[in-house]
Amino acid sequence: MKLETPIQENILHDFTHWGLRASIGVIFIVHSLKKFDPSWQEWLINIGIPPELQLPIALAELIGGIFLIVGIFTRISSSIFAIILLGAIFHIRWENGFLISQGGWEWDLVMLAAVLSIIVIGPGRFSIAQLVKKIPGFLK
Secondary structure, eight states: OOOOOOOOOSHHHHHHHHHHHHHHHHHHHHHHHHTTSTHHHHHHHHTTOOGGGHHHHHHHHHHHHHHHHHTSSHHHHHHHHHHHHHHIIIIIIGGGOSOGGGTOSHHHHHHHHHHHHHHHHOSOSSSHHHHHHTSTTTTO
16 A cells, blocks of 8 residues: 655646745745844844854845745755744744734744745756756766
8 A cells, every 4th residue: 555645747736836935935035134134133132142143044044045946955945944943933932822913933833834845845847956957967
């Protein structure tokens, strides 16, 4: 008895997977922009995170978001985003409870589920990674 259901490969699934990657990428890009502001360092200090992490976090979100949209290093970017989201859930928002209306972590949980699905599925066929695979002799 086979327990696995393969992901169907058709244009609708490919487009939907790219849409998931692109929307998560855009969200992280937009959120990264405020993290380049020097005043964000003060907020990091207030929540107990070293201010030296401002630039690495901002760059990880900006570059990782771009990578998700175009479809390269998607599993690596999503893994970094999963770590960032787990930090947001447990270090920043946990005490506020579940509801986002109370500053909770429900939205971060949805984002975590999305990046975990990208880790499992990979870049998909609408990606630079897929195009590179089709180039004969590339990276061999």
